[in-house]
Amino acid sequence: MPQATIALRARIREEKKKKTKLPKSQGLIPAVLYGHKIVPKNLWLNYIEFEKVFGQAGESTLVDLAVEKEKPVKVLIQDYQADVLTSRINHVDFHQVRMDEKIHTEIGLKFIGEAPAVKELGGILVTNIHALEVSCLPQDLVHEIEVDLSPLKGLDDAIHVSDIKLPPGLALKAAGTEAVVLIQPPRAEEELAAMAAKPEEKLPEGAKEEAKPEEGEEVKPEKNDKK
Known part of the structure; x- marks a missing residue:
């Protein structure tokens, strides 16, 4: 049974000499598209749209990626990065596949x-x-x-x-x-009972248990007699 087409849109991300942070209010995340014998492209994705597509496709289902007005290409979500604190995805790698080459x-x-x-x-x-x-x-x-x-x-x-x-x-x-x-x-x-029971620590044979000082008792350091 053929799988339903999963589509995603993207737009070109222009590289600037001076990097500027994109306002979070725009809801965009950076991505890159690469593949065999193609020129890599830097992209912007709508975070909400990508999150929905990622939930459907994961990393083993083809996605039809349309970059602006270009014809959609078949890609896999090859890799992604996420914030260590929030787990929010903040970068995506797409691999454009050739339908006649094994992956x-x-x-x-x-x-x-x-x-x-x-x-x-x-x-x-x-x-x-x-x-x-x-x-x-x-x-x-x-x-x-x-x-x-x-x-x-x-x-x-x-x-x-x-x-x-x-x-x-x-x-x-x-x-x-x-x-x-x-x-x-x-x-x-x-x-199960034996696993739950905590074994008692045993002293080596012949060893004496060190006496513990009473509450309020001063502990004096041992003297080393030098001859």
Whole structure:
């Protein structure tokens, strides 16, 4: 099923010798567009529009980027920077792709269904991998890769990277033998109690516990006798 087109507008950002801060009231953030055999462009984006597009596309879905009156081009949101305090995005990198060239990217995993080992046996579901590195042509990109948890029926069962059925056109960047998600046996009550109990610190054999001064008692430094 073809994905709906996600569109975003931008305008050229002129580089000036003297840098001036853009008023926040304008709601614009800087961006850069680059790609294979194209001249990089410095851009301005409307923050609200970009935030909406980023929520839909993430970093693995094509976006139709229209720079002013130019014809839209296919891009990926390659990278972004955000304020460390507010988490507000303050810079974006777009990668313009060629539809006849393969790209390498990460696609997030979406876990669906229910693991019988959790529901029926009380097992613990442990997730090790949340995204896969793949290569594909741009038109074969998907927003996410689904992983069905229903095969996890027994304790110690696992789903490995090699077990995941990839959508057509996608290929793993590296061989996948690592466990994506696995089931661990439930912990016994005795084990949980032992983990919760804080072990007492023991002195080495033969060592004496240092006497603590009484409240209000003056502590005198030890004298070193020199002969």
